[in-house]
Amino acid sequence: MAHRRFSALLALSAVLFSLPLLINASAVRAKSTNGSFIVDRVRTNDPVVFITIDDGSVITDGLVQLLLSRKIPVANFVLSEALKTHWKALHRIQRPGTSFENHSETHRLMSSLSLKEQTSEICRANEHVRGNYKKVPVFFRPPGGSHNSNTVIAAKQCGIKKIVMWNVEADQGKIVRSGGGSIQRGDIILLHYLNSLESSLKVVLAEIKRLGLRPASLRDYLDPAPAVTPTPTTTSTTLG
Numbered sequence: 001m002a003h004r005r006f007s008a009l010l011a012l013s014a015v016l017f018s019l020p021l022l023i024n025a026s027a028v029r030a031k032s033t034n035g036s037f038i039v040d041r042v043r044t045n046d047p048v049v050f051i052t053i054d055d056g057s058v059i060t061d062g063l064v065q066l067l068l069s070r071k072i073p074v075a076n077f078v079l080s081e082a083l084k085t086h087w088k089a090l091h092r093i094q095r096p097g098t099s100f101e102n103h104s105e106t107h108r109l110m111s112s113l114s115l116k117e118q119t120s121e122i123c124r125a126n127e128h129v130r131g132n133y134k135k136v137p138v139f140f141r142p143p144g145g146s147h148n149s150n151t152v153i154a155a156k157q158c159g160i161k162k163i164v165m166w167n168v169e170a171d172q173g174k175i176v177r178s179g180g181g182s183i184q185r186g187d188i189i190l191l192h193y194l195n196s197l198e199s200s201l202k203v204v205l206a207e208i209k210r211l212g213l214r215p216a217s218l219r220d221y222l223d224p225a226p227a228v229t230p231t232p233t234t235t236s237t238t239l240g
């Protein structure tokens with residue numbers, strides 16, 4: 001029953017994503033650079049885009065096969081509950097270039113919470129990811145894109161290096177870029193672990209191949225830890 005409520009909550013939150021995409025992503029875009037703490041796309045001259053997948057209510061075998069066979073680097077913003085529910089599938093998709101990041105513990109809207117509550121949501125989610133993958137998240141994506149100045153303070157207190165928004169959303173065969181037009185290099189693409197993900201991802205992969213782009217690892221380009229030119233881990237990525 002708890003799982004059913006969890007899935008219903010995620011399905012509802014996915015429907016509501018179009019609104020924060022318009023409000024938050026466009027507001028951030030004007031000032032976002034790779035040095036910003038909050039980013040919604042990556043400044044790069046490389047022909048790359050970034051696949052990010054949120055939540056985790058449904059993870060199908062077909063999707064796992066697709067991610068593995070095409071060697072797609074993914075930044076996963078999976079909730080703590082999904083880490084438990086889909087432990088096996090999520091461990092199977094681990095490969096170089098794929099990372100597990102922070103999407104809060106319970107998917108509450110950050111702007112509705114106090115600083116203390118936001119810090120608890122983010123730090124506790126960090127611990128769940130570290131408990132599962134032995135690595136601490138470096139990116140935080142606020143549920144629904146909702147954030148305020150306390151979110152930045154809370155994220156930094158939890159050791160997060162960047163708040164990662166998005167500027168492209170893909171679902172149900174549709175690709176919507178904030179500001180319109182086709183996907184461009186550096187775009188951060190938002191998808192969700194839903195039944196529709198496998199087909200949505202195929203549409204995205206076909207489109208970025210058509211545009212001469214390829215998926216790359218977000219950490220290679222945005223994790224400021226190595227002060228050297230990033231070495232993309234996607235040279236062997238196959239698109240078909």
Ligand SMILES: [Zn+2]
Nearest residue numbers: 054055143144
């Ligand atoms: Zn979410």
